[in-house]
Amino acid sequence: MQNFTDKELEDAGRAIGSLLHKCEKAGEKLAAGTSQHTLLINRIKALKVAAALIEQAKSE
DSSP: OOOOOHHHHHHHHHHHHHHHHHHHHHHTTSOTTSHHHHHHHHHHHHHHHHHHHHHHHHHO
16 A cells, blocks of 8 residues: 555545535435435445545554
């Protein structure tokens, strides 16, 4: 795995958090079961994985 500086990880974590918040707010406006809603749910899951990996990398 590539090594990142603490600043890079901090910046990435902040950006991922912002995207996650925006996606969660957008999800409130979409009807469940639509393709847009499903795509957004998958994006939210991916962003949560990315956030967890960033946090893990910061603790190492």
